[in-house]
Amino acid sequence: MDYVIVGNGVSAIGAIEGIRQHDKTGKILIVSDEEVPTYGRPLISYYLSDKIKFETLPFRPEEFYKTNNVEMKLGSRVLSIDSEKKELLLDSGEKVVYGKLLLATGGSPVNPGIPGIEGPGVHNFTTVAHAEALRELVDRVKKVVVIGAGLIALKAAEGFAEKGVDVTIVVRSRIMRTYFDEVAGEMIVDHLEKNGINFMQGTGTKEIVRHGDGTIKGVETDKGFIEADVVIVAAGVRPNMGLAAQAGIRTEQGIRVDDYMATSNPEVFAAGDVAEAKDLLTGEYTVRPIWPNAYSQGRYAGLNMAGAEKPYTGGLSMNSITYYGLATISVGETNLADEDGYETDVMLDRENSVYRKLIFKDDVLAGCILIGEIDAAGFYTSFIKNGFKLDAEAKKRLMEGDPSPALWPDEFIEGMMNNP
Known part of the structure; x- marks a missing residue:
């Protein structure tokens, strides 16, 4: 059996370990548009602030892939899936045949339709490539505005603040509202403000204002103008469902999977931030874009791709982070x-x-x-x-x-x- 995994996040690691638990010899191929193996995405703010080195980022050592006989095609993007031929078309023109396919394609940052958002000086913060780009700037900028209310926004702000940059977070409602109530949110804000991060909660972004040469001047909000050299947009993440939709696989909020992590095509599985899977407490199917769920879904997908027939028990809404x-x-x-x-x-x-x-x-x-x-x-x-x-x-x-x-x-x- 040949297994192909599209994507190289933590769910891919779970899938490799799940496959190898049940099948020791089948070939495993990872195809990822990123240039590096799986790394700890929550660590990129520490990498930005020079708290850790690049060598600390990998989620598994290089030996992990050798030991588990995993081939990787990094810097490769899948253009389409031919589900009848069980074949992938890569951007290089190469075609890859699979026996079982896992879509672990994650999500992409949402860039809202804010005037001025297109152009230099506006960045996202979800990948090591984003962190690399910002590391080139962090010692040269004085003021940064972060637009967003979630974990990515807070960690981006922390990464810059640790380097002594003046950071303001613009929040349309309140921070981390998916996971924390108002009291908890207030406590986190108070703590971060004591550590030098500025907040404008309940504030709408009207425009990213630029100088005549296109460089960033600042951000216009409904509560006034904020100067900035760089703007980080962290306004949410959207599941990457394009390949599944192109292949005629059922998609809703994410790629819909059954209790065995299989999609509407029984030869194709999905896991991680792109999967709409069962919730442990409610029994409903939803997207839970957090690391523990991504790994667990990947592991169950791998087990079941290898024929184990083990139902996924369900994900759990969970967030754990330390701020200063x-x-x-x-x-x-x-x-x-x-x-x-x-x-x-x-x-x-x-x-x-x-x-x-x-x-x-x-x-x-x-x-x-x-x-x-x-x-x-x-x-x-x-x-x-x-x-x-x-x-x-x-x-x-x-x-x-x-x-x-x-x-x-x-x-x-x-x-x-x-x-x-």
Whole structure:
């Protein structure tokens, strides 16, 4: 069996490991339009600020690919899929035949229709190539404006601020709203402001203003003008579904997959930021563009491409990041559009930057936000993933910061002991 993986993010690594768990000899080929093997995308802000070297970025050592007999075609773009011939056409003109195909094509930055956005001085920040381009500028610019509210925006801002650049983040509503509530968002903003990053929340971007020679002058917002030498646009990421759509594969928010990570074409699988897969808590199918889900989806895709027939248990909304020493994590359902049927408990210590918010539904922990003290995050996550029923005493202990395994059901503990 020949396996071809399009894309080289963390889901590709998961797929390689999943395939090799079930098939030790089948040929594996990775085709990626990036010039480098898989690297830690969350690390590119540290690379930008010279905290780490390029050699630190790879997600697996070079030996990993040799050991697993993986061939790579880097700097190669797939133009089309011929699903009848089971063949890919590359931009070089080469044709590649596959037995099973994994689309791990990730996502591309969204550039909103802001006047002045086209031209020099406007950058994205999702790849090592973007970081390389910005490293050429970081020591020569004085003011940077970052447009966006998510993790990419915050990490780009941190990378520049660490180099002493004046950074302003322009946010249309509030930061990290997908993962954090208003209290957590405020705590993160307060912490980042103390470390020199400026925020303009609830602010709309009207235009990127340029000098007569086309260079950046600044950003015009509905709350005034901000000077800038460079603008980083981090306004979201859109799944790269073009190849799937061209091949007649079902797409919705992302490439729709079944419980075995197969697309509407049983010979083609999808995983990572491009896949619309099952959510562990709701059972709905959605795109969850986060690293743990991408790796897990890739692994299940690899297993099932190799014939293991193991259903994917589902992804989980999760975000864990540290900003200038402030540790944060959110897991599960943390921002409720409708709070009916939910019970929420909160512990807030602003002075020490500690926040704990637990959301229960039907006596089950459905979500948590932890700021400052996150040592027990793994235990909280276990309660969420396993849907353990909790009585009043157990809920109280969770709120006190003691999500002890002693609260796990006996049958669960026995199952773990019998299946180490």
